[in-house]
Amino acid sequence: MKSQSEVSLPLPMASEGSHVRIVGFHGNQRNAHRLAELGMNPGVILTLLRNNGGSLLVAVGDTRLALNYGMAQAVLVCPLEREVS
Amino acid sequence: MSDCILALAGNPNVGKSTIFNALTGMRQHIGNWPGKTVERKEGHVQVSGRTMTLVDLPGTYSLAARSLEEQIARDFIVRSQPKAVINVLDAANLERNLYLTAQLLETGARLILVLNMADVATSRGLVLNPHALSDELGCPAITMAASKGQGLAELRAALQGL
Numbered sequence: 001m002k003s004q005s006e007v008s009l010p011l012p013m014a015s016e017g018s019h020v021r022i023v024g025f026h027g028n029q030r031n032a033h034r035l036a037e038l039g040m041n042p043g044v045i046l047t048l049l050r051n052n053g054g055s056l057l058v059a060v061g062d063t064r065l066a067l068n069y070g071m072a073q074a075v076l077v078c079p080l081e082r083e084v085s
Numbered sequence: 086m087s088d089c090i091l092a093l094a095g096n097p098n099v100g101k102s103t104i105f106n107a108l109t110g111m112r113q114h115i116g117n118w119p120g121k122t123v124e125r126k127e128g129h130v131q132v133s134g135r136t137m138t139l140v141d142l143p144g145t146y147s148l149a150a151r152s153l154e155e156q157i158a159r160d161f162i163v164r165s166q167p168k169a170v171i172n173v174l175d176a177a178n179l180e181r182n183l184y185l186t187a188q189l190l191e192t193g194a195r196l197i198l199v200l201n202m203a204d205v206a207t208s209r210g211l212v213l214n215p216h217a218l219s220d221e222l223g224c225p226a227i228t229m230a231a232s233k234g235q236g237l238a239e240l241r242a243a244l245q246g247l
Binding site for chain 1: 097098146147149151175177178180181184
């Protein structure tokens, strides 16, 4: 589900306020399926608004989603250096 | 007293209740946060002398129900078999909204697509082509800015054809 050349890390390891692109999911399919339903598909750009070590707040388009740590851990992302509007 | 049942379905916070209020003249509470409608609400719409029952369903991302609100929405669409489902979409975030549309189409329900918040989409430079969407999915598509009352006449016209 993810391309080899990209750096990818679990979403909770990205820094607060950063923009990241989803490159894939790991863990069970149930989580991946639910995340896709919520609009979190590979290629989608997220903003990590808050990460308090327990749960995360992300912005996907105009929607904010709260994710628990386990769910967020299943999301593999690639940090984007440039600002995305 | 009522001809048929219609349902309003869509993702959370896309304007379903705003459209519900505009069509029924009711004042269902609306708020700018997702999950405002947690149970279904009913009202009546008058369309050229006919009375239709309109059901405002809770917002859902999918019909594979995980939460109570999603179960309410799914059960209604699947079991009550409304005459038509008015699928409200956020025109500024179409891609994610169309996931539910695909699932609704799979249920075999007759859909009317409402691309709501078209004003927001336009202000971001997005160009909507409802005809292309309509041709591709085989159901009418209407652009709307429900908070400003734009597009309601077109929706009423579409309801007339049911």
